[in-house]
Amino acid sequence: MNKSILMLLASGLMISFTGCMTYPLNDTQIPYRVTHFEGFELEPNMQIDIQARNVYTDNWETIATTRSRYRTMGELPILDPVTGLEFFPWETWPIWIAPQYWETVAPNNRVKCQIRGLREDGRFIQTYNMAPDWSDKGALADFGENGNPDKFITLWSY
Secondary structure (H helix, E strand, C coil), X not given: CCHHXXXXXXXXXXXXXXXXXXXXXXXXXXXXXXXXXXXXXXXXXXXXXXXXXXXXXXXXXXXXXEECCCCCCCCCCXXXXXXXXXXXXXXXXXXXXXXXXXXXXXXXXXXXXXXEEEECCCCECEEECCCCCCCCCHHHHHHHHHEECCCCXXXXXX
16 A cells, blocks of 8 residues: 555544544633633544543542534534544533642642543543644644643643
8 A cells, every 4th residue: 555545544543533622722821710622523422521630539520521513504514634534523611610620839829720531432532732733734643743642631720
């Protein structure tokens, strides 16, 4: 097989294993400890659980749940330009992240919270350090440049 076919197969297989969270990005400062979460899945109607690490128990607890959706009438499909795979968006309502998920960081009393996304099949959702741009090189190559290798993101607040 030639290199481009192998790349298409590899990227299609890798992307199909997980969805992605495109907002918030890793190390984002959020005001008043309130934010929403959004991203994409390769399957419609996939349940997404947003979890935060409880700093007192060290357990991951679900703080929001949503599902990926079909596109609405008139909405153009979101396609990976390299693989042609369609992405299905998901988003949560804005939520206030409770105090048990925030850890104070000295010396300036900022607080940090660790967040991860989990699919209903138990697989982690990929996150980003920088805003993704799949427009020319595709999702897999972009994740290599802008993706977060950790299974969680850190949010900051006061």
